[in-house]
Amino acid sequence: MTQKQTQNFAFALTVMFVVSFLLGFITTMNNSMINFCKAAFNLDAAQGQLVNTAFYGAYILSIPLALLMNKLGYKKTLVLGIGIIGLGFILNFFSIGQFAGTAAIYYVFLGCMFVVAIGIVFLQLVTNPYVKALGPQDSAPSRMTLNQTLNSLATTLAPMFVSILIVSNNNEAPTAEAIKTPFLGLGLFTLLLGLILMFLKLPSIKEEEQPTDSGEVKQYHKSIFKYPHIFLGALGIFFYMGVEIGIPSFLPQRMEGLGLTSAILIPEFISDFFTFLGMNMTEATSILVLYWFGMLVGRAFGSFILGKFDSKKVLVAAASLSVLCVALSLVVDGPLTIWLLILTGLFHSIMWPCIFNLGLEELGPHTKAASGIINTGVIGAAVLMPLMGVIEDGVGLKAVFACLFIYYIYIMWFTWKGSQIRIKH
Known part of the structure; x- marks a missing residue:
């Protein structure tokens, strides 16, 4: 690799890190608004999970969007995705004003967030394979984890954004009007970012020309269906979303059921600091900052750990420790229950890049299309969250958290067995 190539890769990685920050911020902001939406739109648990x-x-839409990315290339896909995100936020700003006070307002809000999410899918498709390709294969897990660290910084800040600018600024009963100004600001910022990126140069990556460690050009199957580990990896992401999004989605309800608030759980000097920033510490949602902060810490150290240890062993260890935390949370009461669930964020931190990297191994020219297939697994959050909401309404919260064991078991099986399945030439 020449010095010029190294410099180009460093610049391109920096751009991807900025994009990952935006991606993480918007994704977690959406999830952090569930409790607010339940109050503002008068929803039950299952309806709230429609967010x-x-x-x-x-x-x-990951697969058709990945095929479109194959035609457009990384940069055009990146700019298009950012533009769609900005459009979705601005549509929400105008739509909420137009439909305020009507029965349709919640579904209009959901529709606009679906538009934002299409842009997020584009960004997800670009960042993971691009970051993986921008450097040696053996350092890909470490590079992807570093990328996810910046993503986690954004996910830590997003609940604070929701608490300060949406929840705390809404002094009376929660209403949809509270999100208009923050969403307009996000929309304008995103469109400006997309405009800037239009004039930046990014290196072109051709996966089919990447050599193996021995320096030889590897031969690949013509059909992507000859690589079953791609589809098993997509299912791994499906279940991973059940744990990463499942815990923060139901953690506030667990706190409320125990009669706890963020102010009770968090040390006074930290609670005072958050209050000074404008956060409402009587809201259970405020505690989510600590869950996402655990993800941030885990990814910061995870980048180093994955550079020293086998990623499969690290992933299985993280899943096992998560199982232990969830199991203990079901048999204890009080604040310890919540702290055990918050602690899982630390162990979840390295799962996404490891699962994704295992699903993209040895694919060459199929990498972009495979990224689309694996990203389809993110619908796990769309499918599993409402199902868990129904379980909460019908059985109770402990049954919801017990579902997580199924998800962890599959992740461990994929790590050791599923990711190794290949069809020979």
Whole structure:
């Protein structure tokens, strides 16, 4: 690799890190608004989870959007995705004013967030294979985890954004009007970012020309269906979304059921600091900052750990520790229950890049299309969250958290067995 190539890759990685920050911020902001939406739109648990369904349901389009990315290339796909995100936020700004006070307003809100999510899918399709391709194969898990670290920084800030600018600024009963100004700001910022990126140069990556470690050009199957680990990886992401999004989606309800608030759980000096920033510490949603902060810490250290240890062993260890935390949370009461669930964020932190990387191994020219297939697995949050909401309404919250064991077991099986399945030439 020449010095010029290295410099180009460093610049391109920096751009991808900025995009990952935006991606993480918007995704977690959406999830953090569930409790607010339930109050503002008078929803039950299952209806509240439609926020996740509308957003993550857009990932069903991952495959056709990946095929479009094959034609457009990385940069045009990146700019298009950012433009669609900006359009979705601005549509929400005008639509909420137009439909205020009507029965349709919640579904109009969901529709606009679906538009935002289509743009997010484009960004997801670009960032993962591009970051994977921008450097040596053996350092891909570490590089992707570093990318996810910036994503996690955004996910830590997003609940604060919701609490300060939407929840705390809404002094009376929660209404949809509270999201108009923040959403307009996000829309304008995103469109400006897309305009800037239009004039930036990014390197062109041709996966089919990447050599193996021995320096030889690898031969690949003509059909992507000859690589079953892609589809098993997509199912791995499907179940991973059940744990990453499932815990913060139902954690506030668990707190409320135990009669706890964020102010009770968080040390006083930290609670005072959050209050100074404008966060409402009587809202259970505020505690989600700590869950996403755990993801941030885990990914920051995970980048180093994955550079030193086998990613499969790290992933299985993380899943096992998560199982232990969830199991203990079901048999204890009080604040410890919540802290155990928050702790899972630390262990979830390295799962996405490891699962994704295992699903993209040894694919060459099929990498872009495979990224679309694996990204389809994100619909797990759209499918599993409402199902878990129905379970909460019908059985209770402990049954919801017990569902997580199924998801963890599949992730561990894919890591050791499913990711190794190949069809020989």
